[in-house]
Amino acid sequence: MSHDPPFAHEPALRQALRDAVGAPLQRATSVSGGCIANATRLDTEAGPFFLKWGRNAVARTFAGEAAGLQALADPDTPLRIPNVYATQPETDDRPGFLLMEWIDTAPPPPTFDADLGEALAVLHHHTEEVYGFSVDNHIGRRPQPNSYHNDWPTFFRTQRLHPQVEHARANDRWPTDWDALLDRLLDRLPTHLPSKPPPSLVHGDLWSGNVMATAEGSPALIDPAVYYGHREVDLAMTDLFGGFGDAFMDAYRAAWPLSPGYELRASIYNLYHLINHLNHFGGAYAQQVRYTLQRVARA
Structure with missing residues (x-):
């Protein structure tokens, strides 16, 4: 060698x-x-x-x-x-x-975004009885706990938001004036999020860098942070950093329509990723975290 x-x-x-x-x-x-x-x-x-x-x-x-x-x-x-x-x-x-x-890749074909949307809807139809995963994993370098829960808002509060917020606090990246906004959001979480949506198998870190087109033109997924959760967490992240065409969401919605109120739920779900980026990269993400907290706290 x-x-x-x-x-x-x-x-x-x-x-x-x-x-x-x-x-x-x-x-x-x-x-x-x-x-x-x-x-x-x-x-x-x-x-x-x-x-x-x-x-x-x-x-x-x-x-x-x-x-x-x-x-x-x-x-x-x-x-x-x-x-x-x-x-x-x-x-x-x-x-x-x-x-x-090793997967050989190629430029995505014209149908790629639609194919990805349809395929993701099929993946999300694979469900479990509870929210979580058999092992804890990571989102970037940060540990991602996956203890099982029967109630989705409880899972999202205890396994997603709480660990990230506590890590930010411990590293002086969480201003104290954010606490009132967070408390208001947490109080309303059972109202804003469905109690028991189907626990779908989700990729968990679905940004464009974790999607590839194979040499045959089909979509491939890499670098997951998998668990069983509300399927909208994957869709929300595709909106957060861009890179997915309109055909992706159109195809997904055609295969499995979304309930009213998705935009607010997407902001809540993406708050998890924004705080995670704050923990990874520091103050560059502070303004986005503050804005999102303000938006969802007013809802």
């Missing part, structure tokens, strides 16, 4: 990967897509693989990501999900890693 930068000083990682692949390794090449973990294309005699690797907080994200990918791959949907071949925690002599299928 060539001594490319990804593995120049990681002999134990190279050996663990060879054991996982079951074939000699030929080349490791850094690729884009590693904003949290190191991302590498691994060429082997058994074919190419996609590898994510890292230490400490990064390594702790891999087990939950692997569980999420496996959950998304189970339903019979037109969505392509990379197969997981191996995941290992960090050890004293090597970083942790997640070894996956």
